[in-house]
Amino acid sequence: MAKKIETTKELTVEDKLKALYELQQVDSKIDELRILAGELPQEVKDMGDELEGLKTRLTNIENEIKECETQISDHRVKIENANASISRYKEQQNNVRNNREYDNLTKEIEFQQLEIELSQKKIKSYSTELENKIADKAKTITDIEEKTVDLNQKRSELDSILTETKAETEVLMLRSANLEKCMDTRLLAAFKRIRKNAHNGLAVVKIERDSCGGCHSKIPAQRQLDIKLHKKIIVCEFCGRILVDPEMGTEDLKKAKK
Numbered sequence: 146m147a148k149k150i151e152t153t154k155e156l157t158v159e160d161k162l163k164a165l166y167e168l169q170q171v172d173s174k175i176d177e178l179r180i181l182a183g184e185l186p187q188e189v190k191d192m193g194d195e196l197e198g199l200k201t202r203l204t205n206i207e208n209e210i211k212e213c214e215t216q217i218s219d220h221r222v223k224i225e226n227a228n229a230s231i232s233r234y235k236e237q238q239n240n241v242r243n244n245r246e247y248d249n250l251t252k253e254i255e256f257q258q259l260e261i262e263l264s265q266k267k268i269k270s271y272s273t274e275l276e277n278k279i280a281d282k283a284k285t286i287t288d289i290e291e292k293t294v295d296l297n298q299k300r301s302e303l304d305s306i307l308t309e310t311k312a313e314t315e316v317l318m319l320r321s322a323n324l325e326k327c328m329d330t331r332l333l334a335a336f337k338r339i340r341k342n343a344h345n346g347l348a349v350v351k352i353e354r355d356s357c358g359g360c361h362s363k364i365p366a367q368r369q370l371d372i373k374l375h376k377k378i379i380v381c382e383f384c385g386r387i388l389v390d391p392e393m394g395t396e397d398l399k400k401a402k403k
Contacts, residue, residue, distance in 0.1 A: 156329075158376055166389050169347065175321065179314075181306060185303040192299060196292045196296055210279065220271070227257040339386060347386060350387070352372065357383065359386040360386070364381075364388070372388050
């Protein structure tokens with residue numbers, strides 16, 4: 146424990162700022178990977194729910210189609226029965242004994258004719274409904290096929306991203322942990338507190354166009370000079386973020402390119 150404190154004391158302010166800036170870059174990348182992995186599962190779930198809804202709709206439409214077909218068939222049977230009754234009543238009219246019997250049979254014939262007209266109207270109505278239901282079924286099947294393709298693609302994308310980000314996240318998490326071990330306890334606590342309170346997770350920001358890279362408030366020229374000197378850790382007076390000069394990290398990047 147004593148060795149760790151001794152190592153921390155040997156770090157210059159510039160070293161601490163570089164470590165803070167690198168930790169911010171690593172943690173921000175971890176945030177990005179988590180956001181990416183966090184959005185896709187919900188998107189896949191929503192698409193899966195939508196697909197299940199379409200399948201339920203298809204089942205309901207198929208049941209409604211069967212009902213229409215049953216109603217059409219039943220009314221056709223009613224028409225056949227009514228025609229058979231009319232034929233029977235007409236034959237009976239030839240053998241009536243009085244006008245009263247004849248009139249009663251005539252009324253029965255008229256009633257059956259009305260039943261036929263009603264059934265014909267019902268058949269026409271159910272036939273129109275059947276055509277619409279068949280069209281709805283075809284469209285729903287197409288929607289299901291398209292959604293299934295989209296869902297499979299999205300699931301494949303999710304699986305690929307999860308596989309890729311898992312390895313990358315593990316590497317970044319290890320790097321973050323190693324950087325934290327090298328930091329002063331109070332400084333690390335302050336860094337984490339600022340990150341937690343910042344809406345975008347940025348605790349360390351560069352000066353951009355003479356302004357804070359976090360809240361975009363103007364930074365006085367003298368304060369910018371103090372930041373570039375790396376003599377002390379300076380925070381933004383408005384948002385509390387730790388400020389570093391625009392050149393922070395560029396030297397390491399140039400070395401890496403060489």
